[in-house]
Amino acid sequence: xxxxxxxxxxxxxxxxxxxxxxxxxxxxxxxxxxxxxxxxxxxxxxxxxxxxxxxxxxxxxxxxxxxxxxxxxxxxxxxxxxxxxxxxxxxxxxxxxxxxxxxxxxxxxxxxxxxxxxxxxxxxxxxxxxxxxxxxxxxxxxxxxxxxxxxxxxxxxxxxxxxxxxxxxxxxxxxxxxxxxxxxxxxxxxxxxxxxxxxxxxxxxxxxxxxxxxxxxxxxxxxxxxxxxxxxxxxxxxxxxxxxxxxxxxxxxxxxxxxxxxxxxxxxxxxxxxxxxxxxxxxxxxxxxxxxxxxxxxxxxxxxxxxxxxxxxxxxxxxxxxxxxxxxxxxxxxxxxxxxxxxxxxxxxxxxxxxxxxxxxxxxxxxxxxxxxxxxxxxxxxxxxxxxxxxxxxxxxxxxxxxxxxxxxxxxxxxxxxxxxxxxxxxxxxxxxxxxxxxxxxxxxxxxxxxxxxxxxxxxxxxxxxxxxxxxxxxxxxxxxxxxxxxxxxxxxxxxxxxxxxxxxxxxxxxxxxxxxxxxxxxxxxxxxxx
Numbered sequence: 118x119x120x121x122x123x124x125x126x127x128x129x130x131x132x133x134x135x136x137x138x139x140x141x142x143x144x145x146x147x148x149x150x151x152x153x154x155x156x157x158x159x160x161x162x163x164x165x166x167x168x169x170x171x172x173x174x175x176x177x178x179x180x181x182x183x184x185x186x187x188x189x190x191x192x193x194x195x196x197x198x199x200x201x202x203x204x205x206x207x208x209x210x211x212x213x214x215x216x217x218x219x220x221x222x223x224x225x226x227x228x229x230x231x232x233x234x235x236x237x238x239x240x241x242x243x244x245x246x247x248x249x250x251x252x253x254x255x256x257x258x259x260x261x262x263x264x265x266x267x268x269x270x271x272x273x274x275x276x277x278x279x280x281x282x283x284x285x286x287x288x289x290x291x292x293x294x295x296x297x298x299x300x301x302x303x304x305x306x307x308x309x310x311x312x313x314x315x316x317x318x319x320x321x322x323x324x325x326x327x328x329x330x331x332x333x334x335x336x337x338x339x340x341x342x343x344x345x346x347x348x349x350x351x352x353x354x355x356x357x358x359x360x361x362x363x364x365x366x367x368x369x370x371x372x373x374x375x376x377x378x379x380x381x382x383x384x385x386x387x388x389x390x391x392x393x394x395x396x397x398x399x400x401x402x403x404x405x406x407x408x409x410x411x412x413x414x415x416x417x418x419x420x421x422x423x424x425x426x427x428x429x430x431x432x433x434x435x436x437x438x439x440x441x442x443x444x445x446x447x448x449x450x451x452x453x454x455x456x457x458x459x460x461x462x463x464x465x466x467x468x469x470x471x472x473x474x475x476x477x478x479x480x481x482x483x484x485x486x487x488x489x490x491x492x493x494x495x496x497x498x499x500x501x502x503x504x505x506x507x508x509x510x511x512x513x514x515x516x517x518x519x520x521x522x523x524x525x526x527x528x529x530x531x532x533x534x535x536x537x538x539x540x541x542x543x544x545x546x547x548x549x550x551x552x553x554x555x556x557x558x559x560x561x562x563x564x565x566x567x568x569x570x571x572x573x574x575x576x577x578x579x580x581x582x583x584x585x586x587x588x589x590x591x592x593x594x595x596x597x598x599x600x601x602x603x604x605x606x607x608x609x610x611x612x613x614x615x616x617x618x619x620x621x622x623x624x625x626x627x628x629x630x631x632x633x634x635x636x637x638x639x640x641x642x643x644x645x646x647x648x
Contacts, residue, residue, distance in 0.1 A: 118500045120507065120515055122440070122492035123464070125289050125313035132287035132312050133319060133353055134203045138163065140355035151376055152192055152360040159355050162195060168275040169200025170283045176254050178230040179285065180205035183252075183295070185224060186261075187211040187242070188235035189362040190339050193261040193271055197233040198339065199352060205285040206230070207292035210340035212305075214623055215297075217241050219305070221249060223297050226307055226498055228252035233271070236263040289313030295497055296342050296438055307497035308342075308438050317490035319349050321462065325380070325407065326354040332404070334359040334378045336369055336387065341625050342438040343412045347382045366390040370400040377404040379429075384412040385419065386626030389564070392422055405429030411436065412625050414533050414551070416558055417455040420448050433458060435533065439506065441517025442467060442487030444531050457530040465489040468516065469525055474508060482524045482534060486516040522549065539630060541570030541578045546608045553580055553609060557601050562590040567620050567628045568611070571637055579612040583633055586616060 141149070145160030178184060184201035186209070188194050201208045209227045211220060220241060224232070229252055234242065239260070244267055247258065256269065264270035293315045298305035325331070333351045335358055337344045351358050359376045361369065364387055372378065383391075388410065391397070408427065411434040415423075423431050431448040435458035444467070446459025461467045468476050469483040477483045486508045492515075495503045508516045522534040534540075535551035542548075550568040557566040565585040570578035582601075586592060594614040602610045621632040 118503045119495050120492050120503065120517075122314070122515075123488070123490045125317045125490050127289060127313070127316050129286065131316070133293075133315055133349060134199065134285075134287060136319075136353040137166070137199060137355075138203070138282045140353060141166075144355040147355070148357050149355065150192060150195065150358050150360050151372075152190075153362070155192070157192055162192075164280040165192075165196035165275070166199045166203055167280045167282055168278040169196050170203035170285075171278040171281075172275050173200060173204040173206060173231060174283055174285075175278070176231065176256055178204065178206055178254065178257070180291065182206045182230040183209050183227050183292075184231045184233070185209040185211055185227060185229035186233045186339075187213065187220065187238045188233065188261050189213060189237065190335065190360055191235070191261065191362060192360075193233070193235075194339055195352075195360075197259075197261065197271075201231075202293065203283060203285065205287060205291065207309075208294040209307075210294065210296065212297055212340050212623075213238065213338060215305075217246065221246055223305070223307065224250045227295050229257075230254050231257040231259065233259045233261050234268065235261045239263065239265075239268070287312050289316065292494075296340065298438070306499055306502055309494045309497045310440075310491075311494050314440065314491050314493065315345075315349065317464075318345070319353055322346070322350040323354065326350045326356050328406070331380055331406075332357045332359065332376055332378045334361070334369070334373060334376070334381045336361040336364040337382065337384060337625050341412075343382060343384060343625055346409060346411060346434065347380060364390075366394050370394060370397070370402070373405070374401045379404050379406045380409075381405070381407075382409040382411065384626040385410060385415050386565075386622065388415065388419055388423055392419070392426065393564075397426060402428050407432060409434060413627055414458055416555060418558070420455045421452075424448055424452075434462075435459065435531065437517060437519055438493075439517050440492040441465075441489060442485055442519045442521075443489055443491070446530075451530075454528075454530050457526070457532045459531065460529045461487070461531070462489070466516075467525065467531060468510070469523065470508060476510075479525050479527055482522055484537060485519040485521050485523045485531065485533070487519065488514060488516045492517055539569070541568075541580055543570070543573070543576045543578050543580070544608060545577070548580060548609050550580070553582065553601070553605065553611060556604055557582060557584060557597070559604075560592075560597060560600060562586045562592045563597065565620055565628075567630060567633060569630055569634050569637065571612075571634075571641075573612070580609070581637065582611050582614045583617050583620060584614060585618070585620060 141159040141163035149159040149162045150157045260268035295307040405428045433446040436443040443462040443465045444459040467487045534549040553568045554566045573579040598614040621629040
């Protein structure tokens, strides 16, 4: 089953790979990437991309093929990814935090003809595992930064390939990439986007990247849709990019100051780490024009601190890798709406529906659904899962279910109450974990908080909080529980607070509540004498 998104068309040669080719050629002598002390020109990037594309085509890995990459951010990654697109193939960026069985399942699901791999992750995919991927071509195993008897080196594999752009006609319906979620366990769904989806996506950001003197910084992994928000437009406009292979708050600030960065996409946990850097004010961040945030709602107080302490505008996006739902909040312009995620982006239609699929009026809480031109084509090889994702309005138009509960106010601003699956049914009433987390975060000793619902004989479910506190605090779990419960409604009160040194997260900072739930269930099972 394929999702029928609003039609996206583009003229011949307007696709993303073609936009990159023109922009990189025009700026071939300018710096494209700053990475680990190395400065690479657009001419070098373009030549590398085209060598990869032509090498892929020589193997027969063009249109209809998939090309996977498993690596941290690197220059080779940039060239492999965009080389695949230039060849007309579908890119498959694999999550580096996934375990070996999950990675193998993703590779079997996506059926790549070629796999680019970095040395760091070679032990995760030993020879016997790679042999289980029947789709790989005989010369389709490429080491981005190594060579051994089983893997060709990137340099050798591309040696002799033409540096001229291949003549490949890209159509809106052609596959662009498959993005897998970044959890550490299980087999995530592959989210398949087309060139039409991604063209519509980039068009929204082109005006920003067209501004003179823009310098982008990327500190989130290339396999994340979060990164695509600034990476794809920067490649289409040949905007200089400072690239980090992993995030460190002080190094991020140093690079922003040294390279006069104007634009950054960060996730909430990164903002929190930056705001906790001692002597933050000593870093010269005056070059910043804009800071983006996505992947999870920012706490209103965090937004205020960012506005007060870091120069430049703060723009928060709320959306899904699957597309459909998209909102934007320009924080400084709507200080009275900082507890919202903004209003729908142009071209996005958002509705709130109840459990029976009926549209709710403004002000009422239900599931957030949306429709726009950047909706995915489908979950790869999962027709039933794709069908379950959709809600259809009275006109038969497909909307994507977000899985988030929320409401829209009279001004059209959207407020997210939390994941539908995280909603706690206590005493017959719906309790939203995010409301309890936001209240906990108001305590001066609390750095991070996650609330889950656990079984209760009396209430059905009851909230339990896991918190990370300031080092050296004199607070106890019980003192924080009593403090927060005085500020919560009777039906919201937290049953137990537990301290943690850290909360389980994926690589872009999303808290993995399933791990907390599994830990709790295992503990209760042991206490009851089970195994």
